[in-house]
Amino acid sequence: MIFTISTLLEAAPKSEMLFGISPLFALIPLILYIVLAFKDLNPVLNVFICVIFSAILTKQPLLKMGSVIGDSLGSFLGLIGFIILIGAALGEVLKRTGVAENIVKQVMRKIGINTINKAIIASMCTSMILVALLGTLAGANAIIAPIVIPLVAAIGMTPSTLSGIFLGAGLTGMFIGPFSPQVITIMELTGMSYGVYMLQAGLPLAVTVLAVTFFMSKYIQKKTFGVYAYEEMAEIDVNKPATAEASRATIVFFLVLAAMIAYGIYSQSGASYAIVVMMVTAIATGLAAKMKPSAIFEAITTGAQRLVWLFIMFVLFHPFITFIENAGAFQRLVELIEPLLGSGSQIIFSIVAALTGIFGIGGAAVAQSVVMDKMFAGFVTDLAISPGLWALIILVGSQITSFAYPEADMLGQMGLARSKDVKNVVKLGVTAVVFSILLVGLRAIFG
Secondary structure (H helix, E strand, C coil), rough: CCCCCHHHHHHCCCCCCCCHHHHHHHHHHHHHHHHHHCCCHHHHHHHHHHHHHHHHHHCCCCCHHHHHHHHHHCHHHHHHHHHHHHHHHHHHHHHHHHHHHHHHHHHHCCCCCHHHHHHHHHHHHHHCCCCCCHHHHHHHHHHHHHHHHHHHCCCCHHHHHHHHHHHHHHHHHHHHHCCCHHHHHHHHHHHHHHHHHHHHHHHHHHHHHHHHHHHHHHHHHHHHHHHHHCCCCCCCCCCCCHHHHHHHHHHHHHHHHHHHHHHHHHHHHCHHHHHHHHHHHHHHHHHHHHCHHHHHHHHHHHHCCCEEEEEEHHHHHHHHHHHHHCCCCHHHHHCCCCHHCCCHHHHHHHHHHHHHHHHHHHCCCHHHHHHHHHHHHHHHHHHCCHHHHHHHHHHHHCCCCHHHHCHHHHHHHHHHHCCCCHHHHHHHHHHHHHHHHHHHHHHHHHC
């Protein structure tokens, strides 16, 4: 059965709007959120204002917000927020055991990451590769964040820059990972092999987004240097030898981390597996450094409490987006552009379909891909859209959503990088959206 846009709209859950106004007005809180983010308002206060505003617009009973927040604690955003807390906890253990400083010394001495450009490239490669192997953005970046942060902090990279790298390069790993759920889904929908998929869709989009990430990271670094900074390890004496405890703990850290990652790849574990990886690694590293169990868990709680604000923000963000989606705002946007899909032009269809996926279809990337394929299957056949072009459209429509506006993936990477700078990561995201759509248009023109 092929689902049209109209049937999708009819099937979507709806909330009644205040005064019976159009569901499009439910997008106002989202626009307000972005505007307030550019005003450098406290991010938790920003979300709080917008979630209350969206609740009023969609006629949600404010006195029942407690139960809504309770549901949010068990949501995917709640999970991501907790993963970020544990990532900060691991970082504190690595700091107290001397492992983080030892890693920085070894990398700076042996690899020579002594410039911002080298740090950007190294961070991008690390994030992209691990995400590609694990098939999870939040889980992979949560594992590497405690290692990368002290390394880049030592040469002056800002949290704003690293958050952009985690988002851009990390999501690129999702485009190319052989075990990525998104890649597997698109291969199944189009009947393409992995090699053909990579040549036709994965690599072109990956190269585009990586280029945007590199140049925007340089721009963000220039704009934020001296404004935002990491506190730890601003100066490190690379020639000072590590203590015996730190050296032993470093070896244990890498052995345990490698073993846990290898098992994660083998079992194709999801984002929640990152919690196990980081907790086991933190405890093993602390014991190897001869820390007492009570001291290890004191470090864990101290590290985690620094990012409690972000966890609260994530819990609030879930009802915020849910209220907007249930009001039918995103679906109404799709309805407005439906006439363009019947234009008979491959170029117009390709661009409109990709934009529809980015802005008009919510949910996980795999679900977005399936919905797009069902929605547009008839158009794809009628316009003789090639499997390669269709794979690229699905990939852009389902994955570039994470760049389009502040949501789970974008906020998650900001949290992992310990950044509160929404403004600059949104700039990177918008740039990635523009160039991704240009790529789709060029691919449609040249076949």
